[in-house]
Amino acid sequence: MMNRRTLLASASASILSRAFCSDGAQFRQRPVRCGDGKGGWVTHPSEIQFLHRKDGTGIKPFGISQMDNGEVILVASWDDGSAAKSAKDREKPVVAFTRDGAGTWTDFQLVEGARGRPVILTDLGKGKLFFQTDLTNPIQQHFSADYGRTWPERRVLQPPSIEGSFGGVEGFYGGEGNPLVDGVKRVGAIGFTYKRGTTFPADPAVGMVRWSTDGGRSWSREITPPVWLWKDEFQGETYMRGISEGSLVRAANGWIVAALRTDMPYRFNTLHNDNLEGIAVSISKDDGATWSPLHGLYQGGRMHANLLRLPNGHLVMTYIVRQDYEGITRVSYRRGCEALISRDNGQTWDMRGKYILDEFEYSDGTPLSTACGHLSSTLLKDGRILTTYGNYLAKAAVVIRWKPAA
DSSP: OOOHHHHHHHHHHHHHTTOBOOGGGSOEEOOEEEEOSSSOEEEEOOEEEEEOOSSSSEEEEEEEEEOTTSOEEEEEEEEOOOSOSSHHHHEEEEEEEESSTTSSBOOOEEOTTOOSEEEEEEEEETTEEEEEEESOSSOEEEEESSTTSOOOEEEEOOOOSSOEEETTEETOOBOOSOOEEETTTEEEEEEEEEETTOOTTTSOOEEEEEEESSTTSSOOOOBOOGGGOEEEEETTEEEEEOEEEEEEEEOTTSOEEEEEEEOOOGGGGGGOOGGGOEEEEEEESSTTSSOOOOEEEESSSEEEEEEEEOTTSOEEEEEEESSEEETTEEEEOEEEEEEEEESSTTSOOOGGGOEEEEEEEOOOSSTTOOOEEEEEEEEOTTSOEEEEEEETTTTEEEEEEEOOOO
8 A cells, every 4th residue: 555655646647747848948059148237248058948838828937946855846826818807806826847957847737726826935845835825815825735836725825914905905915025033933935005095006006025934824024114115206206116025045144135126217107117116225133123214226127036055155145137127227129137246245245247048139110018027036956947938929828947167
């Protein structure tokens, strides 16, 4: 008689036997560009692949993680291609797996009974994972105890303690990015809401961080760092701005580093488009109790930052290029994803040594055409990184396998 571990291994093998090898899913050699610190570029080897689901109208990836059984799980939303006008009625969570570092993948399988987008994928180890949904009212959490094969437990996400809402969802506590899993003791996650009576994008998002000690089922009262609010001047007036989503990582020296999505500069407010939001970093040196003032990296056009710590202690931030802006000026039609390295526990980031992981030019003639979005990265056991992001033109989850220079 087979025990539970044997049964799980058998089921896993059955699922992985359905791995597809369509042309788009195979890795192709393609170098990444890296700034040489002098205004030029050097190249490093990398590989790229495109993952699709054969039906529907597209895949958007939201989380990727190498689990302790050696497999990598990728969670994404699948647009079913129905006649529904709203994305919240068309998009559903799906999962895919690989055992060989993304060489081959299973087909994307639906998470039974789930709707929306699966954000903030959290890997607690020993097969336990959870995510929360975006685009649903109320926001749901889905839990797995068998390495993502089934997600039988679900519950309504605990709302924030302050009265907030967003997009018609009362008690909204949204987010996107990677959480901090501190061993088996606690999980930290960044989220946001809008105070009752305020609206996007004119008013500031209220960014918060909170902790769970029971695997994400209940959460502490949120900390709302006042330094995560910032002032922006435009046409002689001063406007308060905030942060929304964010990612967390424990630096080698024990600090907690946050990569935060900042509200758009107020001058872009009338465009009513979140493609012009940016990225800033904040650091806690007292285990999340207080945070440093925002260190801005990009004012607009780059977002969805993900944080990893390498074995040598360096931090890697990967993020989306939705609009290629320098400051508040568009400099190209380039889209894709990039990466920055910090060698001092998140205090500074090597902007001159930026990695361009994938890039393509696009415009449909409108000021803020959207061609890509959402991103996640995971560190493989062999030291390479898997970065996945959504290419809307290809309607695919793009996966890049790469390694920063030593």
